[in-house]
Amino acid sequence: MRNDQKKSLWSFNFSTMALVLIPVSIGINYVGKLFAQTLRLPLWLDSIGTILAGILAGPWVGAISGGINNVIYGLTISPVSFAYGITSVAIGITAGVMARMGFVKNMKRAVIMGVVIAVVSTIVSTPINIIFWGGQTGNIWGDALFGILRSANWPVWLASGLDELAVDLPDKIATTIIAYIIYKGLPKRITVLFEES
Amino acid sequence: MRSLSLYVKRNSLIHKIDPLTKIIYVFVSVISPFIMPTLMFAFSLTLINLLLLLLAKVIKRVIPIISFVFIIILTIFVIQGMFYGANQTKLFTIFNLSFYVEGILYAAKISVRAINVLLAFSLLILTTPPAEMIESLVRRGMPAKLGYIMHSVLQIIPMMSSNASIIMDAQRARGMETEGSLWVRIKAFIPLIGPLVMSSLVNTHERSIALEVRGFSAATKKTFLHQEEVPGGMKQLRVFFFLFLTAVLAWRLVL
Amino acid sequence: MKKITINNLSYKYLLAENKALNNISLEVAKGDFIGVIGPNKAGKSTLCKSLVGLIPHFYKGEFEGEILIDKLNTLNSSIAEISLKVGLVFQDPFNQISGAKLTVYDELAFGLENNGVEREEMIARIDKYLDLMDLNKVKDNNPFELSGGQMQRLAIASIMALKPDVFVLDEPTSQLDPQGTEEVFKAVSRLREENLTVILVSQKLNKLADYANKILFLNQGEIVAYDDTAAVFSRNDLEQMGMGAPIYTEIARELGLKNDKDQYPIRKSEIKEMLVAKYGKNIG
Numbered sequence: 136m137r138n139d140q141k142k143s144l145w146s147f148n149f150s151t152m153a154l155v156l157i158p159v160s161i162g163i164n165y166v167g168k169l170f171a172q173t174l175r176l177p178l179w180l181d182s183i184g185t186i187l188a189g190i191l192a193g194p195w196v197g198a199i200s201g202g203i204n205n206v207i208y209g210l211t212i213s214p215v216s217f218a219y220g221i222t223s224v225a226i227g228i229t230a231g232v233m234a235r236m237g238f239v240k241n242m243k244r245a246v247i248m249g250v251v252i253a254v255v256s257t258i259v260s261t262p263i264n265i266i267f268w269g270g271q272t273g274n275i276w277g278d279a280l281f282g283i284l285r286s287a288n289w290p291v292w293l294a295s296g297l298d299e300l301a302v303d304l305p306d307k308i309a310t311t312i313i314a315y316i317i318y319k320g321l322p323k324r325i326t327v328l329f330e331e332s
Numbered sequence: 333m334r335s336l337s338l339y340v341k342r343n344s345l346i347h348k349i350d351p352l353t354k355i356i357y358v359f360v361s362v363i364s365p366f367i368m369p370t371l372m373f374a375f376s377l378t379l380i381n382l383l384l385l386l387l388a389k390v391i392k393r394v395i396p397i398i399s400f401v402f403i404i405i406l407t408i409f410v411i412q413g414m415f416y417g418a419n420q421t422k423l424f425t426i427f428n429l430s431f432y433v434e435g436i437l438y439a440a441k442i443s444v445r446a447i448n449v450l451l452a453f454s455l456l457i458l459t460t461p462p463a464e465m466i467e468s469l470v471r472r473g474m475p476a477k478l479g480y481i482m483h484s485v486l487q488i489i490p491m492m493s494s495n496a497s498i499i500m501d502a503q504r505a506r507g508m509e510t511e512g513s514l515w516v517r518i519k520a521f522i523p524l525i526g527p528l529v530m531s532s533l534v535n536t537h538e539r540s541i542a543l544e545v546r547g548f549s550a551a552t553k554k555t556f557l558h559q560e561e562v563p564g565g566m567k568q569l570r571v572f573f574f575l576f577l578t579a580v581l582a583w584r585l586v587l
Numbered sequence: 588m589k590k591i592t593i594n595n596l597s598y599k600y601l602l603a604e605n606k607a608l609n610n611i612s613l614e615v616a617k618g619d620f621i622g623v624i625g626p627n628k629a630g631k632s633t634l635c636k637s638l639v640g641l642i643p644h645f646y647k648g649e650f651e652g653e654i655l656i657d658k659l660n661t662l663n664s665s666i667a668e669i670s671l672k673v674g675l676v677f678q679d680p681f682n683q684i685s686g687a688k689l690t691v692y693d694e695l696a697f698g699l700e701n702n703g704v705e706r707e708e709m710i711a712r713i714d715k716y717l718d719l720m721d722l723n724k725v726k727d728n729n730p731f732e733l734s735g736g737q738m739q740r741l742a743i744a745s746i747m748a749l750k751p752d753v754f755v756l757d758e759p760t761s762q763l764d765p766q767g768t769e770e771v772f773k774a775v776s777r778l779r780e781e782n783l784t785v786i787l788v789s790q791k792l793n794k795l796a797d798y799a800n801k802i803l804f805l806n807q808g809e810i811v812a813y814d815d816t817a818a819v820f821s822r823n824d825l826e827q828m829g830m831g832a833p834i835y836t837e838i839a840r841e842l843g844l845k846n847d848k849d850q851y852p853i854r855k856s857e858i859k860e861m862l863v864a865k866y867g868k869n870i871g
Contacts, residue, residue: 158484162492214453285415483687538682546698550667557696
């Protein structure tokens with residue numbers, strides 16, 4: 136897609152395909168979460184779309200998908216979601232960068248990508264958890280771990296980080312694998328259209 | 333099919349205020365207790381938000397939005413009450429578990445602040461249709477394409493979730509097991525989400541074309557079908573909010 | 588007066604093995620109604636996409652030749668600029684809804700807002716095309732809740748509101764039920780009344796016989812025939828190339844009915860006239 140306007144750092148210049156992908160990816164996040172709830176899976180699975188957006192159209196589109204995802208959630212479903220917008224942005228960027236580095240070539244690499252996304256997500260979420268909830272995540276098992284570690288006098292940041300990682304690691308690996316499977320199933324004629332000009 | 337929104341139509345003073353003024357208010361109300369972290373300050377702002385919600389006649393609708401937070405708050409009181417780093421003064425002991433004043437106060441501060449955030453946002457989202465909020469920002473220089481994305485999300489989520497339940501029913505009718513062991517349920521996930529995701533991704537191609545041929549990437553300055561009504565005195569109100577924020581900052585720096 | 592000039596147009600999609608269009612040259616006069624026919628992979632959709640500038644601006648691929656709409660060269664203009672001269676409506680009615688608007692009325696404003704049309708003018712145009720496309724009753728509905736035929740008429744109205752001189756329709760009824768198809772063809776006849784230049788790709792040959800003054804027959808990216816409607820449908824090699832003819836042409840062929848230009852008639856009224864001329868008024 137050709138864009139005749141000059142590109143500046145702050146301009147909002149993405150291909151139309153990439154822009155249309157963003158609401159769809161946010162819809163996918165939502166549906167992922169919905170199915171996970173309906174099937175009573177012990178995972179969130181609410182960032183499949185953000186990761187797909189990163190894989191398909193690059194880190195910036197992934198970042199915007201993540202950011203807007205949480206803004207819209209915040210405005211329409213649950214205001215706390217605003218605070219975690221930065222985490223979603225980081226997930227989108229990581230997926231985009233790693234996909235460009237070749238981590239969607241095969242399943243083994245996709246799993247590695249899932250681990251990295253989980254770690255990034257934990258690093259970004261932990262300060263938010265500390266500022267907002269004093270370090271907890273709201274997940275029973277994670278918070279139980281947090282309680283035990285705090286009672287053993289572990290520092291807040293470490294206890295909170297492990298609390299978050301306990302939740303994030305299985306979730307983000309599963310999410311990345313699902314995104315990878317969907318990506319591999321897409322027709323090539325569609326995926327080429329997403330690539331940034 | 334409805335657009336995603338928590339907006340409640342009411343005839344109130346708060347409803348008449350324009351989106352931007354409300355957005356600025358929420359920003360100031362949410363950020364202030366983080367700048368000036370005292371329990372009393374957070375508590376006062378929370379009280380103001382409660383009064384405004386009452387004035388907007390939407391106070392009952394707040395309950396489902398914030399109810400989930402009480403479980404987290406309970407655990408915050410338990411964990412911080414026992415293990416907060418600065419704990420010194422014992423308050424009470426049950427079953428050999430000691431709770432401390434410092435931890436309880438810290439938990440109270442976090443909790444009130446969190447509730448304040450939720451109430452402030454509730455005030456905005458219960459009294460402002462999201463589409464108007466987005467358009468108001470686009471008028472003030474937010475990229476129109478960003479506005480498109482947000483408008484589109486509001487429609488796509490209810491649409492995809494209604495498709496999701498259709499798929500769910502169809503797959504169950506074809507004998508897919510969606511109950512049972514964890515492994516059975518995990519195996520059901522991909523066949524459920526796969527077709528929905530594929531078709532919506534493939535559809536982006538044609539939707540993009542449709543947007544392009546309707547001037548989506550036109551370099552022209554956009555116009556608006558709907559006119560925005562801003563009641564008198566809003567400019568002054570916005571200035572007041574910013575002055576308040578500056579005062580809070582100054583107060584923090586002085587202390 | 589010439590409206591569209593295509594010179595040596597060739598196009599190959601990215602990742603494709605063969606050219607979708609191969610060295611096409613043709614002219615369309617102002618006010619012409621061109622019916623485009625041809626089997627699968629004939630290049631019909633590619634031609635439509637080229638006329639509105641999606642090729643080469645949206646699709647990356649190998650583009651050769653040129654398309655002129657009046658004096659505007661599609662290669663040097665943006666899709667947005669071209670869209671004010673050439674409108675496009677395609678198969679899937681659902682995907683043509685912007686997805687950003689909550690009512691049919693607002694949906695019609697989408698393209699106008701993007702193109703910076705002044706508010707009063709916008710309202711005047713919306714009212715006009717709501718009326719023309721018979722959408723007044725549903726103007727406050729959510730666009731996604733319309734029937735297929737209504738959605739497609741909304742797509743046509745949205746494009747008409749941009750006031751293009753050329754209207755390209757790429758199989759606008761292929762995903763509609765018979766009622767929706769009928770509604771859309773009624774809408775298409777309004778386009779003709781508005782004196783637009785129309786390019787209509789359709790498998791509905793009977794309808795093309797009613798509307799089109801010329802037929803463009805494409806096959807494997809090349810022009811097989813481009814001539815007056817009756818002349819193209821009178822060809823004997825249509826079936827051989829996987830195409831039929833309108834039902835009345837087939838009947839006339841069976842009956843051996845030809846007009847003075849040595850062509851088979853294409854419409855019911857013509858057959859009737861010829862039979863009346865041959866056998867007198869008291870038949871049937």
